[in-house]
Amino acid sequence: MKYDVIIIGAGPGGIFSAYELIQRKPELKVAVFEAGHALEKRHCPIDGEKIKSCIGCKSCSIMSGFGGAGAFSDGKYNITNDFGGTLYEYIGKRQALDLMRYVDQINMRYGGEGTKLYSTAGTKFKKECIQHDLHLLDASVRHLGTDINYIVLENLYADLRDKVEFFFDTPVESVKMTDGGYEVICKDQTYVCEKCIISVGRSGSKWMERVCKELRIPTKSNRVDIGVRVELPAEVFSHLTDELYESKIVYRTQKYGDRVRTFCMNPKGAVVNENTNGIITVNGHSYEDPAKQTENTNFALLVAKHFSEPFKDSNGYGESIARLSNMLGGGVIVQRFGDLIRGRRSTPNRIEEAFITPTLKATPGDLSLVLPKRILDGIIEMIYALDKVAPGTANDDTLLYGVEVKFYNMEVEVTDKLESCYKGLYIIGDGSGITHSLSHASASGVYVARNIAESR
Numbered sequence: 001m002k003y004d005v006i007i008i009g010a011g012p013g014g015i016f017s018a019y020e021l022i023q024r025k026p027e028l029k030v031a032v033f034e035a036g037h038a039l040e041k042r043h044c045p046i047d048g049e050k051i052k053s054c055i056g057c058k059s060c061s062i063m064s065g066f067g068g069a070g071a072f073s074d075g076k077y078n079i080t081n082d083f084g085g086t087l088y089e090y091i092g093k094r095q096a097l098d099l100m101r102y103v104d105q106i107n108m109r110y111g112g113e114g115t116k117l118y119s120t121a122g123t124k125f126k127k128e129c130i131q132h133d134l135h136l137l138d139a140s141v142r143h144l145g146t147d148i149n150y151i152v153l154e155n156l157y158a159d160l161r162d163k164v165e166f167f168f169d170t171p172v173e174s175v176k177m178t179d180g181g182y183e184v185i186c187k188d189q190t191y192v193c194e195k196c197i198i199s200v201g202r203s204g205s206k207w208m209e210r211v212c213k214e215l216r217i218p219t220k221s222n223r224v225d226i227g228v229r230v231e232l233p234a235e236v237f238s239h240l241t242d243e244l245y246e247s248k249i250v251y252r253t254q255k256y257g258d259r260v261r262t263f264c265m266n267p268k269g270a271v272v273n274e275n276t277n278g279i280i281t282v283n284g285h286s287y288e289d290p291a292k293q294t295e296n297t298n299f300a301l302l303v304a305k306h307f308s309e310p311f312k313d314s315n316g317y318g319e320s321i322a323r324l325s326n327m328l329g330g331g332v333i334v335q336r337f338g339d340l341i342r343g344r345r346s347t348p349n350r351i352e353e354a355f356i357t358p359t360l361k362a363t364p365g366d367l368s369l370v371l372p373k374r375i376l377d378g379i380i381e382m383i384y385a386l387d388k389v390a391p392g393t394a395n396d397d398t399l400l401y402g403v404e405v406k407f408y409n410m411e412v413e414v415t416d417k418l419e420s421c422y423k424g425l426y427i428i429g430d431g432s433g434i435t436h437s438l439s440h441a442s443a444s445g446v447y448v449a450r451n452i453a454e455s456r
């Protein structure tokens with residue numbers, strides 16, 4: 001069981017590492033170990049009828065398996081250095097963009113052709129936003145949609161399966177150094193490789209922390225993003241989403257000077273549960289196929305929380321807030337904006353009577369009992385600011401789901417080759433803390449694969 005390269009994790013980072021290695025050095029013996037299921041076996045049991053909310057499966061099909069956390073995502077590949085990670089700090093801005101474009105070309109070849117590439121270049125909304133102290137970030141975004149994203153993954157797997165050895169439902173327990181390589185230890189067997197790429201994503205954050213401790217790889221961690229998912233009638237944002245698809249808008253609050261930003265906008269999409277290490281938070285996605293679209297648009301409003309000494313556990317802070325919402329609501333809480341600003345909880349009746357149908361079955365409640373005042377004040381201020389460029393955002397019936405938390409993996413110390421302090425041990429994708437998106441994670445995979453191929 002000896003390999004030239006072992007990749008841990010079959011998310012976008014792992015898949016694109018494998019893809020590029022095989023392109024450059026087809027003679028290499030490469031294996032991919034994945035804790036979750038093969039793509040066709042990934043099914044979230046929530047059907048909205050028999051099973052209405054998360055039942056905490058041993059392996060969460062939303063977060064794990066071939067395709068990683070991205071498999072049922074909206075498939076928005078943002079080609080930008082402005083958000084989605086800080087890969088450019090390691091490999092340079094131009095190279096980062098080139099790699100993201102390269103990933104886009106591959107996605108087009110494997111089933112994405114015909115999908116639309118949106119861009120903020122030359123848009124009139126930039127001016128309109130700035131007139132209201134809202135700042136629209138620059139990006140091109142390829143929207144594959146959940147359906148086409150799945151097809152691309154199917155095609156990539158069909159191509160890779162004969163060239164790379166895949167081990168599904170095989171979580172790696174630990175990684176050990178040997179003379180001239182690494183031992184990858186699973187429950188029943190140990191595998192040996194010369195080079196190892198770790199790409200375990202957000203769901204592997206705790207595992208990654210442990211491995212870094214065991215191998216004494218330096219890390220730092222001080223950020224978590226906390227907020228809500230907003231859902232409103234698609235018409236409210238249609239002038240922005242029709243042209244840009246996703247608009248990343250940043251606002252600095254007048255009250256505290258905090259930055260609040262829109263994140264992961266899903267026109268005509270659906271709000272979904274997300275399970276991270278047993279904690280239920282909220283997320284969203286949308287389909288390219290009009291038949292599967294809804295009448296609502298959703299996006300997150302997030303506030304970044306940075307901590308200074310002596311506190312180090314930023315994810316623990318985010319988890320505690322999410323746990324509070326799980327404790328009060330048994331999962332995700334939903335509240336009408338009108339109820340929130342009147343200081344009253346939403347009830348099933350008030351949600352029922354609203355002029356919008358929620359796309360996620362969540363518990364009507366009171367988000368002010370969950371979110372810290374400073375964060376909630378920032379979100380409310382931003383909703384009023386957005387109302388100026390998208391009137392209707394601050395309507396009473398706008399739905400807020402909480403909580404949405406973006407956990408950032410602790411940042412692992414790596415070189416400009418994304419190599420840890422040990423030669424041949426690479427740490428990439430969201431698991432490295434450097435990327436937080438499909439495009440950046442995929443690009444980091446291509447980058448290390450090229451470095452490995454060149455070094456041989």
Ligand SMILES: Cc1cc2nc3c(=O)[nH]c(=O)nc-3n(C[C@H](O)[C@H](O)[C@H](O)COP(=O)(O)OP(=O)(O)OC[C@H]3O[C@@H](n4cnc5c(N)ncnc54)[C@H](O)[C@@H]3O)c2cc1C
Pocket residue numbers: 008009010011012013014033034035036062063064065066067068069070071072073074075076077078084170171172173199200201202203204207264272274283284285428429430431435436437438439441442
């Ligand atoms: C619902 C949802 C929607 C999203 N929408 C978008 C979007 O539209 N655009 C965007 O840019 N980003 C989106 N994201 C984020 C995006 O999916 C991630 O940034 C991206 O998948 C990161 O890729 P990765 O390869 O680093 O990690 P992941 O995709 O998280 O893959 C890591 C893989 O490693 C496996 N693993 C973990 N630990 C181990 C172990 N010990 N042994 C073996 N395997 C292990 C996991 O099972 C997982 O499959 C979304 C995320 C979610 C959950």
